[in-house]
Amino acid sequence: MNVKELVLYEDNHLLALNKPAGVLVQGDATGDVSLFQLAKAYLKEKYHKPGNVYLGLVHRLDRVTSGVVVLARTSKAASRLSKALREGQVEKFYLAVVHGTPPKRGRAEDFLRWDARKRKAYVSSSGKPATLEWLVLKSSSSQSLLLVKPLTGRKHQIRAQLAARGHPIVGDFKYGSRKKIAGGRGILLHAWHLYLPHPTKKETIFLEAPVPGHWPGIFSPPPGEFASKKFAFGKNLD
Template sequence: MKDLIIYEDNHLLVVEKPGGLLVQGDRTGDVTLLSMAKSYLKERYDKPGNVYLGLVHRLDRVTSGVVIFARTTKAAQRLASFFREKLIKKHYLAVVHGSPPPKGILEDKIAWDENKRKAYISSKGKEASLVYLKLRTKGKKSLLLVQPITGRKHQIRVQLARRKHPIVGDIKYGSKERIYFGRAILLHAWRVVLPHPVKDEILRFEAPLPFYWPKEFYPPAKIPWLKVERKL
């Protein structure tokens, strides 16, 4: 677990989630990032009893990248409010099938099918918006920089698949190619910018790309933040 720590202080624990690892428990009973992080803190600080660690956001099992935990209830409450107020900015990298337009804003309504554990586009769903920038195309695949504006479950995956550009490895949403034994896809929560929940400072974090990410789709050295030119 120690190798996955990106940042740590008295209020926050920021970690790199590998693709294929659950953030929190589900019906499989598999090991989770949350339980690993709690065990790390318990051992590192020799804490008796249960260790508090607030889960303020999630990544899908198949997605890799930055995950932020709150180490106090005060930090958890403030981070939750930051997410609601859209004060936390996240950039994802995604390798998709095909070649989308150079940039775009995707807006849909998304609903969730609990039985199939899958999102779908529906007029009765909730508003979902994202912006993206195509960084490069090679062969029949493209690298995108994606900034979600809303935080719907499986949002990036279903919105890109809807345009016939499913994420590579995402069998659930139309990809025909498996990545890392089917436990991961080429979607990576790459960098996050957020206000510190207690201190007067802005924090910036990046998670390195996972080992199975194809070298030809590494991002350029410098990438600007996407600008949302209108309210979504």
């Protein structure tokens, strides 16, 4: 995998990559090479670093999910980004292709419980609060493209909450889909847009990860399409 081709943004403080579906963000028991390891090797080679390369992991994506991943190149950047995430200063927008046709717009408020043995999230009164909003962007006879904005950061949140409403993400067998993804790995969930405060500059930066090439053509928006829809969250669409 050529990490250079995945770079969305890079400066002395940040490295943002477009993670392919099927690639781990961080190493696990499988021993598979992770995006984190590849990114460290990329920086070490590019900048001819003789020793260890610092890289901070401030957020994650599921292995089966594609899209924007931001890594911190300094400990100061890692600390400030982690604080921004905790304080809700980072806005994330996902694209998801789901089975069926949900309401034109919706808000899901649940409690999610994480089962570590099954590695799956369940809607449960004993869980932690989880909230997301969605807008339907396109629909076919059997599937819909959603723009999803999570307002909390629970494991498998988007996958579990949409599935609980009868609209599992296409390709997500763990949560009820029965359709394989043609020509690709993972599921049709993509971390598309991200806004975050730069850790040293007094500005907000915008990151966009192009949709993977194996997505169905009808659900592959060109750059910028639907972007204005993001500002409809919290407002009346009718």
